[in-house]
């Protein structure tokens with residue numbers, strides 16, 4: 001039976017004896033490579049350390065520092081030192097701050113056709129540009145993959161994106177993915193892999209392909225990938241990695257769940273309007289709008305070809321005096337190549353500000369636009385406030401459009417732009433920056449892991465008691481978000497590697513007394529239960545919204561209904577999620593009500609009666625699988641995996 005490329009790679013990585021099921025069914029994958037960035041990495045490595053292993057079990061794991069590279073105060077530099085020493089101790093490659101953005105660096109130095117990669121960053125699919133299955137995942141999943149545990153996903157549908165024709169004029173790879181986003185919306189890729197195929201594929205270089213797979217994350221896709229063909233071979237050869245090339249292409253006549261047709265010759269320069277990546281219009285429709293800032297870079301568009309095109313456009317010209325132009329190369333390799341070809345000088349002469357090779361303005365680390373400013377960015381996200389300026393309007397475009405608006409100080413019609421610069425092909429060989437990575441020793445057992453005061457090892461949580469005598473310490477309304485549970489903000493997120501400190505902020509904006517009530521119950525195996533309404537825990541996937549309450553001693557959350565990702569996080573950290581069988585019972589229970597929960601009566605998917613003092617029995621149900629229940633009884637996933645490995 002001919003197979004598409006996605007099925008080929010997935011089938012080659014299924015854990016023993018399994019087979020690919022129907023879309024939606026669970027599959028377990030062997031993971032070859034992992035990556036982390038610093039913002040999520042510290043917690044992933046604290047979780048890995050809690051598993052008690054001596055070395056990572058993957059073929060390759062890399063720890064990148066690219067998000068919080070500014071070192072104002074001790075916290076970020078302490079994080080960087082922890083990441084460097086933990087990498088050396090446990091066998092990871094470490095990429096110091098300033099070396100580049102994780103996805104660009106991974107593509108250039110480590111991605112391999114036919115392999116699997118998970119990374120604690122949503123744009124990990126960038127590496128799909130080299131024909132691998134690369135997926136974004138939570139920090140705990142990455143920690144478990146580093147420990148050799150399989151990664152479980154729902155079997156995706158595979159969409160064939162059939163490319164025909166060839167890009168013309170000012171249209172670029174960015175416009176292909178913006179076109180798809182406009183067509184499918186930010187929800188259009190959920191549960192799907194976008195596999196690019198057809199005669200148009202060979203017209204695109206690997207960095208152009210990586211721009212497309214990078215922003216497939218904005219479709220909500222499981223991942224996106226291109227075949228590993230002669231273009232991939234040329235790229236790897238140019239990177240000095242010809243030996244890493246293996247052909248991985250779909251079989252002739254392979255079947256797909258869906259097909260989308262795109263004629264590349266029909267595409268024109270596009271822009272995603274504020275504040276969503278799918279609000280896509282042709283650039284010509286924006287002509288006349290003044291632009292106060294242009295920012296070129298990010299893991300989406302910071303390759304050698306991207307920046308060389310920009311340098312070619314700016315050579316001998318001066319940008320508009322009303323527009324600020326920021327340029328961040330994706331890696332020191334890109335920067336070195338520009339320097340070798342004397343392309344930095346024209347950028348500087350044109351008035352561009354050269355930034356460090358890091359995420360920078362994409363994550364709001366500098367480069368915020370003026371108030372109510374229009375910022376044109378080559379990035380992948382334009383959510384309100386992400387730039388650091390709440391009322392700024394961010395448009396997402398290709399580097400060519402971003403360079404053009406910097407020159408003109410406004411959007412103009414591409415019809416009047418004349419001929420685009422020649423597409424910069426990669427040279428046959430490129431300068432290496434491999435010596436800048438810190439590779440681990442064969443045996444890291446003697447390496448001391450250095451932590452600052454803000455990096456605190458994870459505690460070991462206790463098992464679920466057989467009988468829980470506790471009380472409701474907080475009763476919330478409907479639609480409680482993870483932001484209500486743990487607010488965001490620089491002051492709080494800086495404590496991400498220090499669970500005792502960050503836990504002081506749990507429910508701080510809902511009920512300032514909550515933490516002190518929890519603390520006053522110190523000593524009890526279960527200090528308290530939260531009673532929630534409908535859709536408890538909606539919003540972001542932040543693990544700390546479960547870890548913090550767990551640290552404070554919350555052992556169960558009883559709600560009318562629960563958001564899916566938060567429910568998974570509760571299970572992972574050993575908090576029992578229970579649903580009121582009769583939602584009207586919510587009104588019979590109050591803050592302070594004493595409860596007795598016979599945890600030994602719990603069965604997967606079963607109903608039990610909780611004794612509520614002064615109220616009577618309250619029936620609750622759970623929707624847990626047998627494994628999930630065992631995880632909670634063990635005190636969380638780390639305990640569960642640790643115990644399994646000791647058997």
Ligand code: SF4
Pocket residue numbers: 066067101102103121123298299300358359362363380
């Ligand atoms: Fe995330 Fe932006 Fe960094 Fe890419 S460049 S990894 S989108 S913060």
